[in-house]
Amino acid sequence: DADVTQTPRNRITKTGKRIMLECSQTKGHDRMYWYRQDPGLGLRLIYYSFDVKDINKGEISDGYSVSRQAQAKFSLSLESAIPNQTALYFCATSDLRGRLSGELFFGEGSRLTVL
Amino acid sequence: GIQVEQSPPDLILQEGANSTLRCNFSDSVNNLQWFHQNPWGQLINLFYIPSGTKQNGRLSATTVATERYSLLYISSSQTTDSGVYFCAVDETSGSRLTFGEGTQLTVNP
Numbered sequence: 001d002a003d004v005t006q007t008p009r010n011r012i013t014k015t016g017k018r019i020m021l022e023c024s025q026t027k028g029h030d031r032m033y034w035y036r037q038d039p040g041l042g043l044r045l046i047y048y049s050f051d052v053k054d055i056n057k058g059e060i061s062d063g064y065s066v067s068r069q070a071q072a073k074f075s076l077s078l079e080s081a082i083p084n085q086t087a088l089y090f091c092a093t094s095d096l097r098g099r100l101s102g103e104l105f106f107g108e109g110s111r112l113t114v115l
Numbered sequence: 116g117i118q119v120e121q122s123p124p125d126l127i128l129q130e131g132a133n134s135t136l137r138c139n140f141s142d143s144v145n146n147l148q149w150f151h152q153n154p155w156g157q158l159i160n161l162f163y164i165p166s167g168t169k170q171n172g173r174l175s176a177t178t179v180a181t182e183r184y185s186l187l188y189i190s191s192s193q194t195t196d197s198g199v200y201f202c203a204v205d206e207t208s209g210s211r212l213t214f215g216e217g218t219q220l221t222v223n224p
Contacts (some may be wrong), residue, residue, distance in 0.1 A: 031210060042119075042201055042214030058211065060116075092209035096163060102146050102165075104159040104203075104210045 004107035005025045006091050012113045019078040021110045023091030033072035033092040033104070034058075034066060041077075043090060049074055081114040119141045119200055121215035127193075128222050136187040138202030146205035147178055148186050148212065150193050161187070173223045185208045190224045 004025045013019055023032065031050050035043040045058030048068040055066060063085060065077045078085055091107040118141040128134055135137040137222035140147075149161040162169050164185065169176055173192075185213040188198055199219050 033210070038128055040216075042216045043203075043212075044214070045211055090158065092210075101161040102205075102210055103160065104148060104212055105160065106150075109156050109158075111156075 001082045004091055004093055004105055006107040007076060009108065010111045012115065013081055014115050017080055017081050017114075019081050019088055020114070021091075021111065022076045022077045023076070023107060025072050025091075025093045026108075027093050027095070027105065028091035029095040029105075030071065030073075031096070032068065033094070034037075034064075034074070034076045035090045035092060036060065036089065037088040037109075046076065046089075058099045066109045078112075081112075086112060086114045089093075117144070117204060117206055117213050119202060119204055119215035119217050120205050121189050123218060125219045125223070129193060130194060130222055130224050132192050132222075133188070133190045134192060134220070136189070136202075136220075138185040138204075138215055139188070140159075140183050140185075140204050142183070142206055144183075144204040144206055145182065146207070146210060146212065147185055149176055149185070150201045150203065151196075151198050152201060152217070158201075163177070164219075164220055168202070189220075192220075194222045194224055195222060197222050 033048040034046040049068045089110045119137045119140045131222040151159045166180045173190045175188045201217045203214045
């Protein structure tokens with residue numbers, strides 16, 4: 001099983017619908033992130049959380065919200081989806097402790113299409 | 116914010132060839148990682164290398180932090196090396212990475 005699990009892996013929805021993407025991890029990391037990838041481009045940071053009580057905006061947070069329900073769970077919501085939010089979304093984790101300190105680990109991605 | 120430029124944007128090789136991918140960044144960094152995105156979209160960690168040199172099999176990477184660049188070397192390329200290679204950096208010791216736009220590598224048999 002993957003250490004960082006995203007659900008759903010694929011979703012097609014309509015403009016105006018509310019969508020939630022969920023992420024759970026078994027790595028025991030404190031820090032979790034949501035990134036977005038548009039075709040032909042690199043990833044851009046949407047939100048990040050350094051612990052359960054900490055939520056921070058990234059580069060492109062407008063139109064998104066997040067919830068850190070537990071150390072292992074971090075969800076991304078689109079309150080009213082629009083077509084230009086069609087993208088591949090990645091959850092990631094990292095930790096400041098241990099041998100792999102600072103290294104970022106990604107889930108397998110959630111492909112969202114907004115019609 | 117910090118800028119990350121990768122070159123070349125596209126690279127086509129014959130199986131067995133060697134290649135060098137470059138990543139330039141505009142400010143000092145405390146975190147630099149190389150990733151491979153395979154044709155199925157999965158992001159695979161290659162190296163965590165804010166400075167120095169590391170090797171893993173046919174791949175190696177060098178970061179010269181004082182000159183603000185990193186190089187990824189692929190030797191004896193295989194078709195399974197195809198995909199997009201991303202460099203990503205953070206000015207802090209955290210992991211709020213800023214990504215370059217990647218190098219699309221195609222290895223032909």
